[in-house]
Amino acid sequence: MMSRAQQEASNGMQLEEITPPDPRLAGWNADDAPVAMRCLACVVEPKQASSLIRELHDALPASSGGVAHVKRVKKGDDGSLRVVLAAEAVYDDVSNEDAYRALLTRRSELAREALEVVLVPAQPPVTRAHFEQGARLWPLARPPASDRTASPTHDDVLSEARPRLEAAERDRVQLSSLRAPGTTPKCAGGGAVLYDPLTGCESLTAADELRQLMDERTPANHPLLHAPMLVVRAQARRQRRKRSEGAPPSEAYLCTGMDVYMTDEPCVMCAMALLHSRVRRAVYRRRDSEMGGLGSVESVHALSSTNHRFRAWRVVEDGVS
Numbered sequence: 133m134m135s136r137a138q139q140e141a142s143n144g145m146q147l148e149e150i151t152p153p154d155p156r157l158a159g160w161n162a163d164d165a166p167v168a169m170r171c172l173a174c175v176v177e178p179k180q181a182s183s184l185i186r187e188l189h190d191a192l193p194a195s196s197g198g199v200a201h202v203k204r205v206k207k208g209d210d211g212s213l214r215v216v217l218a219a220e221a222v223y224d225d226v227s228n229e230d231a232y233r234a235l236l237t238r239r240s241e242l243a244r245e246a247l248e249v250v251l252v253p254a255q256p257p258v259t260r261a262h263f264e265q266g267a268r269l270w271p272l273a274r275p276p277a278s279d280r281t282a283s284p285t286h287d288d289v290l291s292e293a294r295p296r297l298e299a300a301e302r303d304r305v306q307l308s309s310l311r312a313p314g315t316t317p318k319c320a321g322g323g324a325v326l327y328d329p330l331t332g333c334e335s336l337t338a339a340d341e342l343r344q345l346m347d348e349r350t351p352a353n354h355p356l357l358h359a360p361m362l363v364v365r366a367q368a369r370r371q372r373r374k375r376s377e378g379a380p381p382s383e384a385y386l387c388t389g390m391d392v393y394m395t396d397e398p399c400v401m402c403a404m405a406l407l408h409s410r411v412r413r414a415v416y417r418r419r420d421s422e423m424g425g426l427g428s429v430e431s432v433h434a435l436s437s438t439n440h441r442f443r444a445w446r447v448v449e450d451g452v453s
């Protein structure tokens with residue numbers, strides 16, 4: 133609960149978390165042990181390990197194999213090295229790519245009959261304890277940014293959200309000035325900003341991306357260019373630019389660790405796009421009882437059947453519902 137002073141300071145704005153995902157569903161048991169995921173791995177000669185990993189980086193990236201959150205290599209007690217290739221559930225799909233098939237012809241250790249099933253933590257660690265417990269199964273790529281980031285308090289989320297929700301409202305106005313009036317559905321008519329709390333880089337806005345697309349001759353009323361889609365595309369554009377400037381390719385997903393702030397509840401399609409790009413947190417102001425994908429029609433952020441979940445809040449304040 134917020135104190136009276138805090139309540140007054142926030143001008144009545146409160147956030148309500150929408151069906152918070154069960155932490156056990158997110159891949160970690162109550163005793164901090166990981167839920168295991170079956171993956172395929174190969175045994176590699178130590179001398180061959182670094183060249184194989186380099187080749188896999190292009191031919192079978194850890195992100196397409198669903199294993200970006202774990203280290204690629206594990207050393208066994210006997211000194212043997214195992215390289216994880218992909219989650220068993222997606223291996224048949226991802227191993228069908230041309231680049232990987234070309235690699236198969238050169239690398240006998242990747243022959244299907246030589247592969248082993250290994251168990252790795254199904255999800256990235258949320259706490260330091262997860263990181264340590266998970267490593268007993270298979271080493272994790274990186275520790276959580278901080279436990280505080282993983283479990284923010286209401287006041288933390290609110291103070292980060294306030295200026296960015298205002299930016300999203302400005303974005304909504306700019307977007308509608310770019311579009312012909314009355315031609316866009318509600319989700320598309322909202323505003324959105326994408327913020328990276330780790331780098332603190334300037335937020336990406338939907339209107340900036342729409343302007344860029346219009347410069348590239350995409351019609352402003354393209355039916356799929358809803359504001360949440362636009363900020364995900366803006367992030368893809370930023371990554372392309374960084375790579376063209378010589379930044380190393382990242383194995384993280386497009387929006388790993390990023391937060392999205394929206395004036396309106398995203399539709400189910402947009403909520404799925406946020407899920408696939410692996411946002412960390414979503415906050416929105418107005419619900420959409422007809423199409424809303426974060427709590428109204430669906431709760432896409434908290435589905436038990438998907439391999440990523442994120443936390444979502446909506447604003448509760450007078451005059452907004």
Ligand SMILES: [Zn+2]
Pocket residue numbers: 319320358359360398399400401402403
């Ligand atoms: Zn949408």
